[in-house]
Amino acid sequence: MKITEDERDAVYKTIFSRRDVRGQFKPDLIPDDVLKRILTAAHHAPSVGFMQPWDFIVVKNKATKEKIKIGFESAHAESAAMFTDEKAEQYRKLKLEGILDAPLGICVTCDRNRNGPTVIGRTINSEMDLYSTVCAVQNLWLAARAENLGVGWVSIIHDSVLKDALGIPEEINIIAYLCVGYVSHFNDKPELEKLGWLPRRDIDAAIHEEKWSPK
Structure with a gap:
């Protein structure tokens, strides 16, 4: 199946306009068919050994989201203490989640035991199933952007909080x-770039020819 120029351009537009959304969520509900499309896109991510180790927990209940929010607040305070004084002050002013603002949350998990202990492609690099699940996250994110949905990744939270709130078994990552x-x-640019937390790295600095070279 050949991709047309218009289709190609739409893919690049989606990639370059994807954002980590924290503070612009509206309360509008997401139609079931739209949600199913973005989850189906996530489910079509590349996976080592075709093991498809991911699962998706859809969270709509307010009480559940409030438990997750409390866990974030605790981890947020813990994280702030790790930065130097100037960065810590700037960090505390950043809005880094939309747990209660967004109409739903999606927890993406990885079952590392799916299809047994020996998986094609994971025999040498044991973490390939984790990387495959990250690909599912990216697929979901881009599909959501194509549906004009915002996505925000809440990384400042302990796994134990999510496992408790969502009933996730201990062996599931x-x-x-x-x-x-x-x-x-x-936003026209990533929020942390706009606020001066860090600049975007130049693409030429990330490209190496044949061998690693200092930039």
Whole structure:
């Protein structure tokens, strides 16, 4: 199946306009068919040995989200103490989640025992199933952007909080908790770039020819 130029351009537009959304969520509910499409896109991510180790927990209940929010607040305070004084002050002012603002959350997990202990492609690098699940997160994120939905990755939270709130078995790995919903707008640049936390690295600095070279 050949990709047309218009289709190619739409893919690049989606990639370059994807944002980590924290504060622009609207309360509008996501239609079931739209949610199913983005989860189906996630389910079609590449996976080592075709093991498809991911699962998706859809969270709509307010009480559940409030438990997750409390866990974030605790981890947020813990994280702030790790930065130097100037960065810590800036860090505390950042809005880094939309747990209660977004109409739903999606927890993406990885079952490392799916299809047994020996999996094609994971025989040498044992973490390939984790990487495969991260690919599912990226597929979900891009599909959501194509549906004009915002996504925010809540990484500042302990796994134990999510396992307790969502009844996740101990042997299941948590890869991501995502806040998902329609938004008032998408920022023209990533928020941390706009606020001067860090600049975008130049692409030429990331490209090496044949061998690693210092940049």
